[in-house]
Amino acid sequence: EAGVTQFPSHSVIEKGQTVTLRCDPISGHDNLYWYRRVMGKEIKFLLHFVKESKQDESGMPNNRFLAERTGGTYSTLKVQPAELEDSGVYFCASSPVTSGYEQYFGPGTRLTVT
Amino acid sequence: GENVEQHPSTLSVQEGDSAVIKCTYSDSASNYFPWYKQELGKRPQLIIDIRSNVGEKKDQRIAVTLNKTAKHFSLHITETQPEDSAVYFCAANPAGNMLTFGGGTRLMVKP
Numbered sequence: 329e330a331g332v333t334q335f336p337s338h339s340v341i342e343k344g345q346t347v348t349l350r351c352d353p354i355s356g357h358d359n360l361y362w363y364r365r366v367m368g369k370e371i372k373f374l375l376h377f378v379k380e381s382k383q384d385e386s387g388m389p390n391n392r393f394l395a396e397r398t399g400g401t402y403s404t405l406k407v408q409p410a411e412l413e414d415s416g417v418y419f420c421a422s423s424p425v426t427s428g429y430e431q432y433f434g435p436g437t438r439l440t441v442t
Numbered sequence: 443g444e445n446v447e448q449h450p451s452t453l454s455v456q457e458g459d460s461a462v463i464k465c466t467y468s469d470s471a472s473n474y475f476p477w478y479k480q481e482l483g484k485r486p487q488l489i490i491d492i493r494s495n496v497g498e499k500k501d502q503r504i505a506v507t508l509n510k511t512a513k514h515f516s517l518h519i520t521e522t523q524p525e526d527s528a529v530y531f532c533a534a535n536p537a538g539n540m541l542t543f544g545g546g547t548r549l550m551v552k553p
Contacts, residue, residue: 331485361539361540361541363541369545370446370531370543370544370545370546371486371531371533371541371546372543373540373541373542376539376540383539384539384540386540387540419485419486423539429474429476429491429535429539430476430488430491431476431488431539431541432488433478433485433486434485435484435485436485
């Protein structure tokens with residue numbers, strides 16, 4: 329079974345630019361989560377999709393972040409415009425609807441804003 | 443909201459020794475506690491988890507204990523090996539499906 333995949337693995341952009349991160353969950357997993365780890369700190373929750381609906385977006389830092397999951401399959405997270413403090417590793421995770429607890433993580437996208 | 447504290451932040455042990463990592467949580471509604479291992483440059487990998495109706499769970503060399511009254515849970519690794527070297531994260535599930543993570547423990551196993 330293929331795991332959660334994320335693209336790109338690394339992204340370096342300048343302050344003010346736009347970046348879009350993509351996550352492909354494990355096939356059949358209705359629950360999709362975005363998390364972020366800023367250097368040296370804990371992994372923090374950003375938001376949770378159930379299929380195409382946003383279940384919880386309480387962790388989104390501000391309106392520069394926009395997440396979508398059209399059709400309930402892959403998800404994108406867009407940062408526009410990017411700021412220096414957005415640098416970090418963005419993780420995506422998915423879990424099957426029957427479980428709702430075990431979350432399987434992708435390899436992450438390392439975003440560097442200069 | 444939920445707050446998870448993890449200690450120690452770094453832990454160095456000799457190969458063959460045991461390692462213990464401890465976490466405390468604040469929200470008594472949390473009922474699921476996973477542990478993740480992240481090797482350098484790789485994804486966080488779920489290694490063991492425990493639910494609130496169980497006090498202890500073991501899987502080969504790793505075990506997790508949970509004390510709901512005291513709101514703390516611990517990861518125990520016995521007979522450590524160099525390949526156990528990684529960053530370990532504890533987490534708690536306070537509401538819905540989101541996870542709240544501890545700050546991580548960098549475990550170094552010296553051969």
